[in-house]
Amino acid sequence: MSEHDHHHHDHDHSELSETELRVRALESILTEKGYVEAAALDAIVQAYETKIGPHNGARVVAKAWTDPAFKQALLEDASKAVGTLGHVSRVGDHLVAIENTTGRHNMVVCTLCSCYPWEMLGLPPVWYKASPYRSRAVKDPRGVLADFGVSLPKETEIRVWDSTAETRFLVLPMRPAGTEGWSEDQLAELVTRDSMIGTGFPKTPGAPS
């Protein structure tokens, strides 16, 4: 951010920042030229805000925890398997589900930009797109996990998936103990966004959320 931006922010919050003015100007230019319908831009924002989010991924994980055939299909071809679930948002090609086991923990990063399975998890959080995570996840994943308060046994293999192409990775976390007989709906409540990125675990039954 330039000195100029800082000046504006510190000076008066009711005043539009230089960035806001430039963004508004560009939007005017694009609509005046007839490139985009202004209402369509509103609709895009609304779609991101309402149609996608980690609840989609949570449904998929909960289904995999309760349905062995679905789990197998998911690990073989996640795009195809998710496509069979009517209640989950549509998903593009080359979604890959990767399974955590007692011996192996998976973690997803995009060191080059911000590639993320957004159809399943919503837009990525700021930390996922920021330098500390992108730089360290591939070199010091245990250190990064410690930043999230997560620690793994020292013998557990940590597999980091750098999303360098148009493949997208969804971590299938391990089902928490003490959930025998739970329904898919109940299980989906335990699945956190971070557990599907690999920087966290699902919630534990009975623990405060």
Next chain:
Amino acid sequence: MNGVHDMGGMDGFGKVVPELNEPMFHEEWESRVLAMVRAMGAAGAFNIDTSRFYRETLPPQVYLSSSYYKKWFLGLEALLLDKGYISKDDVASGHSVAPAKSLKHGKFSMADVERIMVRGKFGRAAPAPAKFKAGDRVRAKNIHPATHTRLPRYVRGHVGVVERDHGCHVFPDTVANDAGEQPQWLYTVVFDGRELWGPDSDPTIKVSIDAFEPYLEAA
């Protein structure tokens, strides 16, 4: 290009700081930038790799000090200027003062919104048989293209093992420069942490990238 965006393995950026109950957008303009990038891309003004390349070519000090959506905005504006969709006079006046250029897929309208909420298709028919298969040992080539590439620096020159074959995909290195899709085989290649980071590395770490065939040679 060997830009600051290629940050895998760099030190000094500090701890990861997750934000509790993070909103989808921190400022309203961020959502407008996202919408404009998606809409202009879908209208055919550019492809996803070209838009990535314009963010990568921001000056390093700008890249590192700008917020995520600020980078998106700066990249979008530069791209639209370069490709002639907007002019410097438009930007200076904040309104359209120059004639519009025709878009490959026409105006982005309400009817187009639903289709962009599913990621685009990048798989393509194979122009040639795959050179590698799961289990093969491969070396990431020691190459340093000055243009867009998806081969991160931290694996270059290192040996890994092909784990998965994803079929043929649009090749970012060419499509980003309007040099065609030139589909290439894509593989998940796994590297041992010690191969990448030396003998002191945590022995339990494995890192994979998805590598296009031209990035790889037999090892």
